[in-house]
Amino acid sequence: xxxxxxxxxxxxxxxxxxxxxxxxxxxxxxxxxxxxxxxxxxxxxxxxxxxxxxxxxxxxxxxxxxxxxxxxxxxxxxxxxxxxxxxxxxxxxxxxxxxxxxxxxxxxxxxxxxxxxxxxxxxxxxxxxxxxxxxxxxxxxxxxxxxxxxxxxxxxxxxxxxxxxxxxxxxxxxxxxxxxxxxxxxxxxxxxxxxxxxxxxxxxxxxxxxxxxxxxxxxxxxxxxxxxxxxxxxxxxxxxxxxxxxxxxxxxxxxxxxxxxxxxxxxxxxxxxxxxxxxxxxxxxxxxxxxxxxxxxxxxxxxxxxxxxxxxxxxxxxxxxxxxxxxxxxxxxxxxxxxxxxxxxxxxxxxxxxxxxxxxxxxxxxxxxxxxxxxxxxxxxxxxxxxxxxxxxxxxxxxxxxxxxxxxxxxxxxxxxxxxxxxxxxxx
Amino acid sequence: xxxxxxxxxxxxxxxxxxxxxxxxxxxxxxxxxxxxxxxxxxxxxxxxxxxxxxxxxxxxxxxxxxxxxxxxxxxxxxxxxxxxxxxxxxxxxxxxxxxxxxxxxxxxxxxxxxxxxxxxxxxxxxxxxxxxxxxxxxxxxxxxxxxxxxxxxxxxxxxxxxxxxxxxxxxxxxxxxxxxxxxxxxxxxxxxxxxxxxxxxxxxxxxxxxxxxxxxxxxxxxxxxxxxxxxxxxxxxxxxxxxxxxxxxxxxxxxxxxxxxxxxxxxxxxxxxxxxxxxxxxxxxxxxxxxxxxxxxxxxxxxxxxxxxxxxxxxxxxxxxxxxxxxxxxxxxxxxxxxxxxxxxxxxxxxxxxxxxxxxxxxxxxxxxxxxxxxxxxxxxxxxxxxxxxxxxxxxxxxxxxxxxxxxxxxxxxxxxxxxxxxxxxxx
Numbered sequence: 001x002x003x004x005x006x007x008x009x010x011x012x013x014x015x016x017x018x019x020x021x022x023x024x025x026x027x028x029x030x031x032x033x034x035x036x037x038x039x040x041x042x043x044x045x046x047x048x049x050x051x052x053x054x055x056x057x058x059x060x061x062x063x064x065x066x067x068x069x070x071x072x073x074x075x076x077x078x079x080x081x082x083x084x085x086x087x088x089x090x091x092x093x094x095x096x097x098x099x100x101x102x103x104x105x106x107x108x109x110x111x112x113x114x115x116x117x118x119x120x121x122x123x124x125x126x127x128x129x130x131x132x133x134x135x136x137x138x139x140x141x142x143x144x145x146x147x148x149x150x151x152x153x154x155x156x157x158x159x160x161x162x163x164x165x166x167x168x169x170x171x172x173x174x175x176x177x178x179x180x181x182x183x184x185x186x187x188x189x190x191x192x193x194x195x196x197x198x199x200x201x202x203x204x205x206x207x208x209x210x211x212x213x214x215x216x217x218x219x220x221x222x223x224x225x226x227x228x229x230x231x232x233x234x235x236x237x238x239x240x241x242x243x244x245x246x247x248x249x250x251x252x253x254x255x256x257x258x259x260x261x262x263x264x265x266x267x268x269x270x271x272x273x274x275x276x277x278x279x280x281x282x283x284x285x286x287x288x289x290x291x292x293x294x295x296x297x298x299x300x301x302x303x304x305x306x307x308x309x310x311x312x313x314x315x316x317x318x319x320x321x322x323x324x325x326x327x328x329x330x331x332x333x334x335x336x337x338x339x340x341x342x343x344x345x346x347x348x349x350x351x352x353x354x355x356x357x358x359x360x361x362x363x364x365x366x367x368x369x370x371x372x373x374x375x376x377x378x379x380x381x382x383x384x385x386x387x388x389x390x391x392x393x394x395x396x397x398x399x400x401x402x403x404x405x406x407x408x409x410x411x412x413x414x415x416x417x418x419x420x421x422x423x424x425x426x427x428x
Numbered sequence: 429x430x431x432x433x434x435x436x437x438x439x440x441x442x443x444x445x446x447x448x449x450x451x452x453x454x455x456x457x458x459x460x461x462x463x464x465x466x467x468x469x470x471x472x473x474x475x476x477x478x479x480x481x482x483x484x485x486x487x488x489x490x491x492x493x494x495x496x497x498x499x500x501x502x503x504x505x506x507x508x509x510x511x512x513x514x515x516x517x518x519x520x521x522x523x524x525x526x527x528x529x530x531x532x533x534x535x536x537x538x539x540x541x542x543x544x545x546x547x548x549x550x551x552x553x554x555x556x557x558x559x560x561x562x563x564x565x566x567x568x569x570x571x572x573x574x575x576x577x578x579x580x581x582x583x584x585x586x587x588x589x590x591x592x593x594x595x596x597x598x599x600x601x602x603x604x605x606x607x608x609x610x611x612x613x614x615x616x617x618x619x620x621x622x623x624x625x626x627x628x629x630x631x632x633x634x635x636x637x638x639x640x641x642x643x644x645x646x647x648x649x650x651x652x653x654x655x656x657x658x659x660x661x662x663x664x665x666x667x668x669x670x671x672x673x674x675x676x677x678x679x680x681x682x683x684x685x686x687x688x689x690x691x692x693x694x695x696x697x698x699x700x701x702x703x704x705x706x707x708x709x710x711x712x713x714x715x716x717x718x719x720x721x722x723x724x725x726x727x728x729x730x731x732x733x734x735x736x737x738x739x740x741x742x743x744x745x746x747x748x749x750x751x752x753x754x755x756x757x758x759x760x761x762x763x764x765x766x767x768x769x770x771x772x773x774x775x776x777x778x779x780x781x782x783x784x785x786x787x788x789x790x791x792x793x794x795x796x797x798x799x800x801x802x803x804x805x806x807x808x809x810x811x812x813x814x815x816x817x818x819x820x821x822x823x824x825x826x827x828x829x830x831x832x833x834x835x836x837x838x839x840x841x842x843x844x845x846x847x848x849x850x851x852x853x854x855x856x
Contacts, residue, residue, distance in 0.1 A: 022578045022720055032645070032758045033577045131575065137721035139575025146574075146751075147559065147567025149461045150450050150741025217460070275727065278706055292450055293565035293738035297727040299703065310721035313578025323574075323751050330460045 004037040005320040008074035010065040011081035012045035018309025034320035044068040069095035084108035105132035111206035114220035118332035129315035137307025138300040145329035151290025153215040155255040161204040162282030164250040200229035205265040212254035224340035228266040260339030269425040343400035353420035354388040361415035372406035388417040432465040433748040436502035438493040439509035440473035446737030462748035472496040497523035512536035533560035539634035542648035546760035557743035565735025566728040573757035579718025581643040583683040589632040590710030592678040628657035633693040640682035652768035656694040688767030697853040771828035779821040781848035789843035800834035816845040
């Protein structure tokens with residue numbers, strides 16, 4: 001049997017320990033599948049003394065991940081430390097500079113420095129694999145770059161932050177408002193130290209920007225993601241959307257439009273009976289639309305020790321087999337700089353507003369919509385409990401610009417009792 | 429740029445034409461992704477004169493697919509003719525014997541001769557890729573052999589015959605009986621020339637046997653699949669199962685049990701709100717359970733020109749990139765001969781029966797179940813329209829042997845008005 005592939009593992013948190021468990025428990029199975037043994041040579045973490053429940057005695061210890069990355073007895077540098085500056089970035093660069101392939105779960109690092117790192121990898125004849133960085137255990141990077149490589153991709157969509165999906169599902173199930181469920185999630189340890197990474201949509205947008213790059217052959221452009229978190233989603237909207245047959249999801253969408261690459265991570269309505277609409281709790285889902293294959297849906301755990309370590313090991317086993325696809329699917333020099341197109345694709349919209357109790361109020365709103373070129377598909381007016389009339393409108397397809405024009409013009413009518421809510425209905 | 433990868437394409441039916449379309453329409457995109465151009469050198473089909481709507485003028489024509497497979501100017505032999513004997517087999521063997529890799533959509537050929545062909549491929553230093561043979565455009569072979577390679581697979585399940593799922597869904601939607609919907613499907617061209625390939629479960633079992641091989645590292649053992657078609661599924665059972673919160677699917681299940689490898693392709697009940705239960709129409713779905721990753725669900729079109737050609741091209745592009753994983757995921761010589769275990773895994777069961785209108789009838793049935801060691805989870809007796817009483821029972825987990833013991837003993841009670849129906853409820 002050929003020589004082992006030797007891992008240097010930086011980071012002994014949940015994911016790193018998961019990687020060690022798989023390597024130790026499945027050594028024979030993995031050697032059979034990979035065609036050679038896979039071993040861990042050296043590890044690195046902040047605290048060398050903590051009991052992590054796995055046997056570390058066979059591994060060399062490096063306190064500095066950069067030193068780990070430079071070791072001569074490491075073939076693949078596995079980075080599961082996290083953080084997009086500092087040690088993670090330095091160590092990844094050091095690994096590439098000294099001729100190692102890199103396997104990483106670090107979405108933030110790649111979202112910010114993906115192009116430079118891919119350039120460095122190719123200059124060294126190496127690659128960076130990052131299946132674990134997007135949608136946990138779901139093999140979506142592999143599906144896009146390899147399995148569906150014969151397709152021009154039309155659109156990639158996904159629910160890729162389990163915490164947000166948990167919060168939205170829990171609000172729907174319990175009727176509790178956002179703030180209460182947010183605190184529940186925090187108490188359960190579901191939130192990052194900076195919760196805005198989750199509920200602000202940043203973490204999911206990191207992932208979306210990576211998917212967009214490999215789907216469309218463009219340089220990663222995280223800064224161009226139109227991003228809106230779930231903090232403003234009200235229990236009212238969850239209920240009203242449900243009445244109309246929709247669920248609200250923090251949905252990432254990337255598509256190439258006539259005006260450029262559109263990347264959005266925003267609360268959207270999706271039909272209750274669609275795969276995305278049926279997704280509850282912390283599970284992730286990615287939907288890919290290709291010109292030949294049509295729609296492919298992948299669903300699975302988006303986080304956690306086992307799923308993330310599974311993704312890391314899939315990448316490591318590929319490298320052991322000699323599979324070395326370019327980092328973003330095509331050579332880094334051929335990745336194009338995308339033109340950012342914000343919400344260019346038209347969509348149906350859900351509009352919720354409260355109108356004052358005056359004759360002709362609804363007619364005024366309808367007139368303004370018509371003037372903005374937005375036509376009404378469905379409209380529902382609810383009983384007036386407090387004098388104001390809750391009104392829901394589902395529009396036919398319209399651009400965001402047209403919707404914003406209409407919303408602005410509503411203000412001149414004097415019939416709005418509160419700021420209206422507009423949410424996109426994604427066609428899934 | 430390196431030399432092109434040259435395809436010899438055997439079969440110019442729907443899928444073959446789909447492959448030509450992708451190669452012609454996306455030549456630049458594919459060359460970028462594969463790192464080299466992919467061209468078609470020569471083609472083969474029965475009728476050289478028919479207009480297929482694509483330009484064949486640039487390709488050499490071989491009337492004999494074996495001659496095509498042997499050509500010196502072919503690197504990869506793509507077999508989309510179908511049929512598991514005769515020309516398809518001969519040509520595949522000829523391609524391997526003359527040092528070509530093979531990409532095939534031919535599930536029947538691999539289900540019957542997979543081991544011998546994998547042996548031949550490895551003897552020649554080549555591989556056989558068959559993403560298109562299982563679940564159409566869904567990249568499930570790649571997911572299992574590569575993306576999830578760090579997992580010990582617990583179970584693989586799937587709805588992998590779109591025609592059967594169409595028929596079952598249509599029966600539920602319309603209330604029409606099986607025979608009527610079967611004739612509808614035939615008129616719509618959804619059925620194979622031999623419909624038993626579809627409704628008898630043979631086609632889906634071919635696919636299941638391939639998934640079982642790569643999931644568990646075993647030799648393909650199609651003959652060991654426990655197979656039952658959908659011909660006996662009644663509209664009554666579809667309705668009654670629905671009352672209890674289940675849908676009936678022709679579900680393939682492969683799992684390694686303490687007694688050996690269990691492979692089943694049978695009508696099963698699954699919860700309406702599970703991903704499998706929500707699958708309607710001709711779509712396919714495969715569910716994989718791995719020890720690290722948990723449950724991964726993949727969904728997409730299981731047939732058709734674009735999806736199947738997409739899968740073929742994914743394999744071809746991998747070969748162009750130099751990716752040459754062993755045919756069934758591990759070297760052919762290491763595939764083990766599985767011990768076949770028929771329905772070893774216990775399950776809950778759905779039992780439907782009609783009891784004669786006599787006092788104590790239900791008690792007699794319940795007693796017999798208890799004697800067979802089967803306990804009742806839920807029971808429902810319907811109003812008696814014609815003297816006999818329809819009774820539904822959902823059991824707690826029991827083996828098929830115990831259920832069959834119970835069913836046999838029912839006959840001695842004298843209270844059955846008709847043959848009882850027993851369907852497995854798969855835990856999904």
